[in-house]
Amino acid sequence: MQKIFSLEGKNAVVVGGAGGIGQAIAQGLAEAGAKVAIASRSVDSLQRAVLEIKEACGLEVKYYTVDAAVESSVEALVVESVKDFGKVDILVNAQGFNKKFNAEDFPMDSFKQMFDVNVIGVMMCCKHFGKHMIQNGYGKMVNLSSVRGRIATKGPGNAGYCGTKGALDMMTRQLASEFGKYNITVNAIGPTITETPMMTDILNSRGPNARKDLAESLPMKRMALPTDCVGPAIFLCSDASGFVTGNIIYPDGGLTAIG
Incomplete structure (x- = not known):
């Protein structure tokens, strides 16, 4: 039964894999047996992430620089990763960022920038890796979204993030x-x-009760950790999810159940 969760023989590219949830997913895919490459804009961040993954689990991952908001850079990433791996079976889009402004004061250049990275950048990766996967007749794509794609925040500032x-x-x-x-x-x-x-x-800037307050707002009564996304990612990248598509899985401690 465990073999349906194995990623042995699979090659994965994690865009936005040089930190946070993307890095945790990249390490998890490698531990599940995949050959993994991470991609991001910053060489320093990529090299740090590669070292941290090696120190954590003893596994090597490759890295590429990419600007996911520039289509020619995404196309080059596909060419380079296919050249090195032979084929890419798995694409994880973990890139994205958030800028907070009250809706009535939201600068439209910041609003547009968020859509350029969080939506258009992901689409460009899916488009170009998708062409490659179509040729192979196989592929797994996983996009990193948020509970904020489903439920709004009670406080102001997230019109851009929730929209993306x-x-x-x-x-x-x-x-x-x-x-x-x-x-x-x-x-x-x-x-x-x-x-x-x-x-x-x-969280540190919000005072000593920030984590406690967030934890108490969730049915699970604890803060979420990057590793909480690793299991869902392995499931969605493995044969275990062979008939699962078009779905959003929420590792949210129950927030969407009550939100």
Whole structure:
């Protein structure tokens, strides 16, 4: 039974894999048997992530630089990874960012930038890796979304983020519809606020009760960790999810159940 979760013989590219949830997923895929490459804009971040993964589990991962908001850079990533791996079976899109402004004051250049990275950048990766997967007759795509693609925040500031994640969720479903006939599944993972290195600094700035308050708001009564997304990612990248496509899995401690 465990073999249906094995990624032995599979090659994976994790865009946005140089930190946080993307790095945790990259390490998890490698531990499940896949050959893994991570991609991001920063060479320093990529080299740090490669070292941390090696120290954590003893496994090597490759890395490539890419600007996921530039189509020619994404095309080059596909060419380079296919050249090195022979084929790419798995694409994880973990890139994205958030800028918070009250809706009435939201700068449109920031709003557009969020859509360029969080939506258009993901679409470009799915488009170009999708062409390769269509030729192979097989593929697994996993997009990193958020609970904010499904439910809004009570406080202000997230019109851009919620908008991009809602768009990403619907794009995931439509890609699943179009790619299904080629034996390509497209799904998403929608976590809640997760204690990534970037979020740690934000939580620390909110005072000593920030983590406790977030934990108490969830049925599971604890903060989310990057590793909480690893199991869902392995499931969605393995044969265990062979008939699962167009879905969003929420490792959110129960937030969407009560939100």
